[in-house]
Amino acid sequence: MKKNSVNHITLAYERLGGGKPLMLIHGFPLEHVIWNDVVPLLQQDFDLILPDLRGFGQSTTTEDPHTLTDMADDLAGLLDALKIEQATLAGHSMGGYVALAFAKKYPQRVSGLALVASQAAADTSERKAGRYQTAAAVSEKGVGIVAEAMTPNLSSNQRVQEFVRPLMQRQTPPAVIGALKAMAEREDLLAYLATAAFPVTLIHGSADALIPIERAKEIKAALPSAQWFEIKNAGHMPMLEFPAETASGLRRLG
Ligand code: MLT
Numbered sequence: 001m002k003k004n005s006v007n008h009i010t011l012a013y014e015r016l017g018g019g020k021p022l023m024l025i026h027g028f029p030l031e032h033v034i035w036n037d038v039v040p041l042l043q044q045d046f047d048l049i050l051p052d053l054r055g056f057g058q059s060t061t062t063e064d065p066h067t068l069t070d071m072a073d074d075l076a077g078l079l080d081a082l083k084i085e086q087a088t089l090a091g092h093s094m095g096g097y098v099a100l101a102f103a104k105k106y107p108q109r110v111s112g113l114a115l116v117a118s119q120a121a122a123d124t125s126e127r128k129a130g131r132y133q134t135a136a137a138v139s140e141k142g143v144g145i146v147a148e149a150m151t152p153n154l155s156s157n158q159r160v161q162e163f164v165r166p167l168m169q170r171q172t173p174p175a176v177i178g179a180l181k182a183m184a185e186r187e188d189l190l191a192y193l194a195t196a197a198f199p200v201t202l203i204h205g206s207a208d209a210l211i212p213i214e215r216a217k218e219i220k221a222a223l224p225s226a227q228w229f230e231i232k233n234a235g236h237m238p239m240l241e242f243p244a245e246t247a248s249g250l251r252r253l254g
Contacts, residue, residue, distance in 0.1 A: 001058050006077030007070065012058035013051040013078060017043030020111070021084045022250070023075065024050050027093030027117070028179050029146060029171045030164065031057035034092065037243035042250060049087070051078060053098065055175025063174070068182050072102035079109065088253045090114035092239065093211060094179060100189045107197065112253035114201040116246065117208055117236050119215035120222075122188035131184040135177045143176050144169055153209045155235040163240060194222040201227040203249040205234025205241070227252050 001012040014032060016039060024035045032050035039048060054074055055061030075098065079087060088111050091099030096118025103110045123131065137145055147168035151161050193200065200223060204216040213230065220226050229249035231238045239246045 001052070003058070004078055004081045006074050006081070008062055009054050009074065010058075010060045011051055011054065011074050011078055013049060015047070015049050015082070017046050017048045019044075019046045021079075021087035022046040022048055022253070023079075023087050023089050024048060025075070025089060025091040025095030025098055026050075026053065026056070027091075027095050028183065029056065029143065029150075029168050029176045030092075031167060031171075033057075033167065034164075034237065035239055038239050038247045038250065041243060041247035045251065046088075047084075049078070049082065049084075051075060053095070053179070055178055056171055061174050061178055066178055066182055068097050068101040068186050069105060071098045071182065072105055075102055076106055076109065085109060086111045088112035088114070090116060090250055090253070091118055092116045093118050093236065094183055097183060097186050100193065101186070103196065103198070104189060104192055110198045112199045112201070113196065114203060114250055114253055115216070115219070116203045116249075117205060117211055117238060119211050120188065120190040120193045120219050121215060122186055123184055128184045131180045135180040138173050138176050138180070143171050143173055146176060150210075153236065155237045155241055156207070157235070157237075157241050160235075160237050160240045164237065190218065190222055193219060196223065199227070199253060200225070201229060201249055201253050203229045203231065203238060203246060205231050205236065205238045207233055208236045210236040 089099040
């Protein structure tokens with residue numbers, strides 16, 4: 001992977017294809033490789049930038065707590081290093097939260113935004129408390145507990161489960177704990193997104209067990225101009241479960 005120093009960390013990324021810049025941002029607790037099946041479908045038309053978010057995959061993190069805006073700053077730093085002023089951002093789940101934080105801080109740098117199996121709402125107080133409990137459990141028992149708990153909720157497809165389980169297991173406790181706390185503290189950006197000046201596409205599986213499609217419907221209701229791309233029978237990993245359909249949704253932003 002290529003590497004770049006930003007905000008006191010090393011951010012690893014892949015860059016493939018050519019055309020309009022499109023950054024594909026992975027979810028929790030994963031890596032850029034979740035996009036592997038859509039890359040061949042998009043690389044003729046897009047300059048694809050695929051970061052590993054701080055701490056995940058080959059990117060490093062620091063001991064200090066961080067926010068989703070810090071993670072968005074990492075991506076802004078990467079775009080600066082690549083001399084890309086404006087890009088379309090597609091974020092999967094937590095990657096969507098990072099993309100939203102980026103859009104709020106750097107709206108002029110966003111030419112389009114796709115939320116893939118994501119949401120704009122903040123955590124409920126119950127969900128937030130649960131994240132802190134999970135963070136404590138990870139620090140005691142390791143990342144395996146998250147991988148075991150999440151795998152069945154990510155997809156009912158055996159092949160996808162076998163791909164994501166080891167991917168989650170190989171992440172480190174500082175990355176997982178840092179991201180859990182950052183997600184717990186994120187703000188509700190639904191009202192902000194409703195005012196977005198850039199095109200927004202919502203790609204969501206009808207069978208998403210982790211972020212129900214109702215969360216995406218809330219965005220569509222607040223922002224009727226958002227493009228709606230429901231993928232029937234997809235769970236939380238549409239890019240692995242239905243790559244062709246996911247790529248068509250992403251291409252709409254091109
Ligand atoms: C993700 O898939 O990125 C996260 O599980 C989303 C979340 O926990 O809110």
